[in-house]
Every structure is written in C-alpha cells, then in structure tokens.
Amino acid sequence: MESPEQLAxxxxxxxxxxxxxxxxxxxxxxxxxxxxxxxxxxGVGKTELARTLAALxxxxxxxxQCYEGLDASQALYDWDFAxxxxxxxAAEAGGIADAARLEGEVYDRRFLIARPLLKAIETxxxxxxxxxxxxxxxxxxxxxxxxxxDFAISIPELGTIRAARPPVVVLTSNRTREVHDALKxxxxxxxxxxxxxxxxxxxxxxxLPDCSAILAEQVAHATGRLRAADLIKPPxxxxxxxxTEALLALGSRELDPDAAAATLGALxxxxxxxxxxxxNGFFGVARR
Numbered sequence: 549m550e551s552p553e554q555l556a557x558x559x560x561x562x563x564x565x566x567x568x569x570x571x572x573x574x575x576x577x578x579x580x581x582x583x584x585x586x587x588x589x590x591g592v593g594k595t596e597l598a599r600t601l602a603a604l605x606x607x608x609x610x611x612x613q614c615y616e617g618l619d620a621s622q623a624l625y626d627w628d629f630a631x632x633x634x635x636x637x638a639a640e641a642g643g644i645a646d647a648a649r650l651e652g653e654v655y656d657r658r659f660l661i662a663r664p665l666l667k668a669i670e671t672x673x674x675x676x677x678x679x680x681x682x683x684x685x686x687x688x689x690x691x692x693x694x695x696x697x698d699f700a701i702s703i704p705e706l707g708t709i710r711a712a713r714p715p716v717v718v719l720t721s722n723r724t725r726e727v728h729d730a731l732k733x734x735x736x737x738x739x740x741x742x743x744x745x746x747x748x749x750x751x752x753x754x755x756l757p758d759c760s761a762i763l764a765e766q767v768a769h770a771t772g773r774l775r776a777a778d779l780i781k782p783p784x785x786x787x788x789x790x791x792t793e794a795l796l797a798l799g800s801r802e803l804d805p806d807a808a809a810a811t812l813g814a815l816x817x818x819x820x821x822x823x824x825x826x827x828n829g830f831f832g833v834a835r836r
Contacts, residue, residue, distance in 0.1 A: 549575065551575070553571075555571055559600055559604065562600050562603055562604060564596060564597065565743075566593075566597070567747065573736055573738035574738075580736070581714055582734075582736050584717065585720075585721065585731075585732060585735035585736065585737045586718065586720050586738055587720075587721045587738075587740070588723075589740075589784055591783065592740040592741070593785055593786075595720055596786075597718065608675070609674075610676050611664065612663075612665060612676070613679050613680065614678065615684065616683060616684065616685060620691055623665050624665050624695075624701055625661060625666045626660075627661065636654060639653070660703070660706070665695050669695075670711075673716070674715040674716070675716045675717075677718050678718070678719040682727055683722075683724060686728065689727070689730070693730055696735075699714040717735075742772075742782075743785055745769065745772055748785060748788065749765055752789065756792055756796065759792055762802055767788060767791065767795070767803060770830075773830075774815075779821045781818055783816060790814040793814070795808070795811055808831040812826070
C-alpha cells in the first residue's frame with residue numbers, strides 16, 4: 549500500500565467504509581510499524597477494522613480479549629503441567645533418573661502453551677487485536693509496555709523469544725477508564741466517532757444488499773436521533789446493522805412503527821432505554 553487512498557480502496561472492497569482520519573491512522577500504523585490505539589463508543593467499528601486488516605493482509609487475527617483480573621499466564625504463556633507430569637511419570641517408568649536431563653526435557657518448547665501475545669510474536673505475519681484494553685487492570689499495561697516496545701517475551705526456562713516480523717497491532721478502548729500515557733506513547737491514536745448520516749446509509753446498503761434506500765435512510769435517521777437522546781447506551785453501527793437485519797427478516801421495506809418497536813431489542817440492550825423510547829412514542833407508537 550503506497551498511500552492512505554489505496555488503503556481506503558482496499559478496505560472499501562471488503563465493505564469497511566472508513567473516513568479519511570481513520571484510514572490515515574491505519575496507513576501510518578502499517579507503514580511505521582506502530583501499534584494503533586482506537587478509542588470510541590462501543591459498536592463504532594474498532595474491532596471490525598482489525599478483522600478487515602487481517603483479511604486484507606492475508607494474516608491470521610489473534611485476539612486478546614481484556615477483562616478485569618487478566619494476568620501474564622493468560623496473555624503471554626503458560627506451562628502445560630499435565631503433560632509435563634505425564635512426561636515425568638513416563639521417564640520414571642522408563643528408568644530415567646537423570647534430574648538435570650529431566651528438568652531440561654519438561655521445560656522444552658513443546659510443553660509451552662502460547663497465549664495470544666506469544667502466539668502473535670511467533671506467527672508471521674499476524675494481526676494482534678488487544679480488545680477493550682481499558683477493561684484490564686492498570687497493572688496489566690506494564691506487561692503490554694514491555695511486549696509492544698521490543699516485540700519480545702522473556703521466558704526464564706527458555707530465554708527470549710523475539711518476533712522475526714512484528715505483528716500488526718490494534719488496541720481498542722471504550723474508555724471505561726483512562727489508558728495510561730506510557731502505553732499511549734507507544735501507539736498511534738485515533739478516536740472513532742459514530743458515522744455520519746451519509747456514511748451510515750452507505751454502510752447499511754453495502755453490508756445488507758437487500759436493504760432498500762428508503763429503509764437505510766430511515767434507520768440511519770432514527771439511530772442518529774437515538775444517539776442524541778438521553779440513553780444509557782446509545783446504539784453503535786453494529787447495533788444499527790443488527791436492527792436493520794431484524795427489520796428485513798420481518799419483511800420491512802420501510803421503517804414501520806410497529807415493526808420498529810417490536811425489533812427494538814436488536815438495537816437497545818437496556819430495559820430503561822426501551823422504556824424511554826417506547827414510553828415517549830419515539831417511533832410514533834407509545835407503549836406504557
């Protein structure tokens with residue numbers, strides 16, 4: 549890829565319609581070999597960009613889903629203790645009593661379980677998605693700092709494993725907490741907004757070919773109004789796609805108020821938001 553425009557065309561061929569700012573950030577991350585940190589509301593296309601880049605590059609997508617309590621053994625590597633124990637028992641049954649030899653054998657690479665970070669370093673090429681990094685504990689960021697600085701993992705029993713070719717790295721954050729500045733400094737950064745009305749219509753028509761122009765416009769207009777409302781969780785483009793697909797499954801060619809209200813569970817995932825929307829007659833149908 550020689551330019552952001554070429555990357556935009558390749559993403560477009562895979563039905564990912566990105567604006568100029570996001571395409572430029574992704575292009576620079578690929579060209580400079582830097583991790584890309586994407587922040588924004590849930591459902592705006594952060595994770596989907598990583599999936600699309602993996603498909604575009606013909607590389608496997610290796611995903612590390614972050615959560616509270618995530619530690620090194622779940623993100624880096626772990627030893628297969630069951631297999632190690634079986635090996636020791638087999639060696640004992642075979643009469644092998646050399647302790648130094650047995651220690652070397654049980655800490656062989658074949659007994660090492662590669663977790664996502666190690667797997668990405670050992671796989672060339674690869675796209676590493678570190679999803680929802682803001683959900684992990686602050687202490688976990690120290691592990692990421694070391695890995696993303698050198699793309700190497702030190703294993704006391706084996707030595708240091710380095711990436712022959714660093715993976716493409718995409719980190720996402722829904723900003724449930726602030727990511728530490730030290731981690732941000734190692735990344736290129738981009739904030740994803742909800743798509744404009746025109747872009748959302750284009751995404752709906754591209755992803756759902758059966759969606760009529762009028763339905764796409766009505767859905768995009770409705771979700772735009774909902775994002776401006778006082779909701780616990782405004783809908784993202786992922787929810788908009790789900791909602792439109794649900795409407796199409798019911799045979800809707802336009803945004804019928806009754807069908808819209810009946811399929812609202814594909815768009816809004818909080819009871820309070822349902823009550824706010826239906827109770828105020830948002831779609832022209834008041835439910836109390």
